[in-house]
Amino acid sequence: MNEAAHDKLDSLRDQVAQAFEARRPLAVTGGGSKAFYGRPVEGEPLAVTGHRGILDYEPSELVLSARAGTPLADIEALLAGHGQMLAFEPPHFGPGATLGGAVACGLSGPRRPWAGAVRDFVLGVSILNGRGEPLSFGGRVMKNVAGYDLSRLMAGALGTLGVLTAVSVKVLPRPETEATLVFERDAAAAIEACARWSARPLPLSAACHHAGRLYLRLSGSERGIRGAREQLGGEALNDGDAFWTSLRDHRHPFFDAGRPLWRLSVPPASPPLALAGDGLLDWGGGQRWLYTDAPAEQVREAARAAGGHATRFRGGDRGDVFQPLPAPLLALQRRLKQALDPAGILNPGRLYEGL
Amino acid sequence: MPAADLRACDAALRRLLPAGGLLREEAELRPYECDGLSAYRRLPWRVALPETVEQVQAVVRCCRDHGVPVVARGAGTGLSGGALPLEDGLLLSLAKFNRILAIDPDNRLATVEPGVRNLAVSEAVAGHGLYYAPDPSSQIACSIGGNVAENAGGVHCLKYGLTVNNVAALKLVTLDGELLTLGGRALDAPGYDLAALLNGSEGLLGILVEVTVRLLPVPDYAQVVIAAFDDVQQAGDAVAAVLAAGILPAGLEMMDTLATRAAEDFVHAGYPADAAALVLCELDGSRAEVEAQLERVEAVLRERGATTVRRARDEADRLRLWAGRKAAFPAVGRLAPDYYCMDGTIPRHHLGRVLATIARWSEEYGLPVANVFHAGDGNLHPLILYDANQPGELERTEAFGARILELCVACGGTITGEHGVGVEKIDQMCAQFGAAELEQFHAVKRAFDPQGLLNPGKAVPTLARCAEYGRLHVHGGRLPHPELERF
Ligand SMILES: Cc1cc2nc3c(=O)[nH]c(=O)nc-3n(C[C@H](O)[C@H](O)[C@H](O)COP(=O)(O)OP(=O)(O)OC[C@H]3O[C@@H](n4cnc5c(N)ncnc54)[C@H](O)[C@@H]3O)c2cc1C
Numbered sequence: 001m002n003e004a005a006h007d008k009l010d011s012l013r014d015q016v017a018q019a020f021e022a023r024r025p026l027a028v029t030g031g032g033s034k035a036f037y038g039r040p041v042e043g044e045p046l047a048v049t050g051h052r053g054i055l056d057y058e059p060s061e062l063v064l065s066a067r068a069g070t071p072l073a074d075i076e077a078l079l080a081g082h083g084q085m086l087a088f089e090p091p092h093f094g095p096g097a098t099l100g101g102a103v104a105c106g107l108s109g110p111r112r113p114w115a116g117a118v119r120d121f122v123l124g125v126s127i128l129n130g131r132g133e134p135l136s137f138g139g140r141v142m143k144n145v146a147g148y149d150l151s152r153l154m155a156g157a158l159g160t161l162g163v164l165t166a167v168s169v170k171v172l173p174r175p176e177t178e179a180t181l182v183f184e185r186d187a188a189a190a191i192e193a194c195a196r197w198s199a200r201p202l203p204l205s206a207a208c209h210h211a212g213r214l215y216l217r218l219s220g221s222e223r224g225i226r227g228a229r230e231q232l233g234g235e236a237l238n239d240g241d242a243f244w245t246s247l248r249d250h251r252h253p254f255f256d257a258g259r260p261l262w263r264l265s266v267p268p269a270s271p272p273l274a275l276a277g278d279g280l281l282d283w284g285g286g287q288r289w290l291y292t293d294a295p296a297e298q299v300r301e302a303a304r305a306a307g308g309h310a311t312r313f314r315g316g317d318r319g320d321v322f323q324p325l326p327a328p329l330l331a332l333q334r335r336l337k338q339a340l341d342p343a344g345i346l347n348p349g350r351l352y353e354g355l
Numbered sequence: 356m357p358a359a360d361l362r363a364c365d366a367a368l369r370r371l372l373p374a375g376g377l378l379r380e381e382a383e384l385r386p387y388e389c390d391g392l393s394a395y396r397r398l399p400w401r402v403a404l405p406e407t408v409e410q411v412q413a414v415v416r417c418c419r420d421h422g423v424p425v426v427a428r429g430a431g432t433g434l435s436g437g438a439l440p441l442e443d444g445l446l447l448s449l450a451k452f453n454r455i456l457a458i459d460p461d462n463r464l465a466t467v468e469p470g471v472r473n474l475a476v477s478e479a480v481a482g483h484g485l486y487y488a489p490d491p492s493s494q495i496a497c498s499i500g501g502n503v504a505e506n507a508g509g510v511h512c513l514k515y516g517l518t519v520n521n522v523a524a525l526k527l528v529t530l531d532g533e534l535l536t537l538g539g540r541a542l543d544a545p546g547y548d549l550a551a552l553l554n555g556s557e558g559l560l561g562i563l564v565e566v567t568v569r570l571l572p573v574p575d576y577a578q579v580v581i582a583a584f585d586d587v588q589q590a591g592d593a594v595a596a597v598l599a600a601g602i603l604p605a606g607l608e609m610m611d612t613l614a615t616r617a618a619e620d621f622v623h624a625g626y627p628a629d630a631a632a633l634v635l636c637e638l639d640g641s642r643a644e645v646e647a648q649l650e651r652v653e654a655v656l657r658e659r660g661a662t663t664v665r666r667a668r669d670e671a672d673r674l675r676l677w678a679g680r681k682a683a684f685p686a687v688g689r690l691a692p693d694y695y696c697m698d699g700t701i702p703r704h705h706l707g708r709v710l711a712t713i714a715r716w717s718e719e720y721g722l723p724v725a726n727v728f729h730a731g732d733g734n735l736h737p738l739i740l741y742d743a744n745q746p747g748e749l750e751r752t753e754a755f756g757a758r759i760l761e762l763c764v765a766c767g768g769t770i771t772g773e774h775g776v777g778v779e780k781i782d783q784m785c786a787q788f789g790a791a792e793l794e795q796f797h798a799v800k801r802a803f804d805p806q807g808l809l810n811p812g813k814a815v816p817t818l819a820r821c822a823e824y825g826r827l828h829v830h831g832g833r834l835p836h837p838e839l840e841r842f
Contacts, residue, residue, distance in 0.1 A: 152548060201572045201640065335803075338802070355547075
């Protein structure tokens, strides 16, 4: 690989700096795999994809640093070769998915309740702020409390606080082995079982419920998994990997409908919500996917009443994607946006109006 | 900013707080003059001990209106002077916020007031088979609010994460007296992740009045292996080899000879006294899982040249082996009148080189150093032994410490892994960050605190201060103008 050819920092910096001078909005794009997510942005495209390449990877340090445009697939292949993984199992949603896009969208896969979310694995970032200044926060070490933690703040900010140019993430050993078990259960019983099992020291690493079946993944050593299976029962599912990957990337048949898709994030043990429609539960009940004809206010209210929030994940009214924030919190977030992007040129409005 | 109106503020605070809730006499103020970094002391102007969130809101608004700075304080165990008072500022103690508000075993959450002690959380939820994982060595004393403000770690954070990874939601009182909820009881929350930003913000962005933490099931079984090495570098390589072998220990700690001997003399943990380096590796999980990993860990440690490898004989032995590590600071503290604890973190492969350099400097400065550290995550705790009563020793110690931190930065690491910047490492922030990053931090601070009244002078240096330090830095030593901190 010609390293220099993949370092586009200078041109990215110039583009942002010029956009800042001209107060011209930019639409930051990675591989486009998650372009559907969030509110629409009007702006000149700023493509980060060309800025790619692994910068540092020493398996025994459990840290990997890469330019933001590096394809997730390349990173995962490299890690797999050393028996390691991105434990937050980032959804790809398409072949072009990049590391920067995964961090900016802040989405995590089935392992999230047990391993942690994207933000838990971000150790450091390099960004261009809204003035085009290259800045680095955090680092390549596991623990770092020097300065405000602006690197974790980038996770889920949808590129509205800075253009990610490089990211360091904590990586973990891949489990020695995994097994997927299936149980016949209705949703209420599945949620209850997940809460009960999660409170015990079992090697759980994913739990999904769909169409009367609870799917449970166990990760660990052969011996550890055998022990857990004796306690849990259930039927073994062949090719569990394919199941969890299809769930992670929304290629599972549930997601085939062309209808607007809601994502409800609620405390996992919340009983089934009183919303009509087709649902699938992930994260042991913490992440609930829903196709419904119910009005948006009703969906949001059900999520709020359970202690969570609802997102129009795909389709529907793209002006109204994320759960509205209380006014003082939105005001604070706008001031924070101004602190990093004073001219409001980075993906303006992708998260909320004014962010 | 208009000049602080202390007299009017004092009168207003007396009206806002219940009897005994505002300390004004020198004798009452004295206990608050320092935190765990006792080399720095300063009497606060006043100490407020509010009992309700409404009182905190009113107190903060009052200070804002009168232009009076506010320094929050939890248990005062911080090691970087984060809770060091200001002589014209209010010290806001959260000590009375000491109730556990709710336990939700189904969602594995506990909601507590910020003054609750770290260990008290695990004690309160033990009946549900759950615990709160971050375990700083100070856990019997330090508060959850202080843990969040410092993003505290512990011996188990390699596997279970730091405070930030174990906090679900925060309630924050802003400088305007507004009460905000950041994060939530679900696994994520809409908008920017302000809960993450508040972790490690050292009381500069707002006052935490409620914390909801995530709980984990208590593992069925835990076992520790200790291994002795003749050489520190070899021990460091062995630590890396354990991780490279695909094992994620619950704890992976290391001590050098001086620390090992001190701990052994203090608690009789059963450590081999002649080792150049001692590694403690704890595994936890189901018994079957742990047994499988123990064999592999022992094999790796032997392969990497350990002279002794042994498992704890039973639970009592395991606790004894850990007692030595957990008591290492006070044990080392018995070797000299004072010690100074550093907190730099480095990529682990630099371990041997960094420790060798510290040893060389130790001779140069004539100050012994004991090393006790979180080897798994590269977080060093060199303890420099000195005597504050010997003229010049504190200054020499600080200069030595500053050099260690700058070495950590030069190796791609950081000046602080878990203890925070506070006042102590504020000058080394100039080595770690450039002007643009520091300016960005100040801009973020202004988004929360436009008047600069929350814990001013801590954590993030002004550019003017860095310029000053840059000039002095060559010779090390203390700044001639400590009052610069206030800018
Ligand atoms: C013997 C010893 C061992 C230690 N071991 C460890 C260890 O293993 N790991 C580790 O990480 N630390 C360790 N520490 C350091 C210290 O215990 C931690 O930093 C702890 O988190 C501080 O908590 P505290 O309640 O004492 O906070 P304080 O010292 O009172 O305050 C610390 C900072 O937090 C701010 N603050 C406190 N409460 C609030 C609030 N409610 N809202 C906003 N800001 C607030 C203060 O302004 C200050 O900046 C150790 C300390 C000692 C003395």
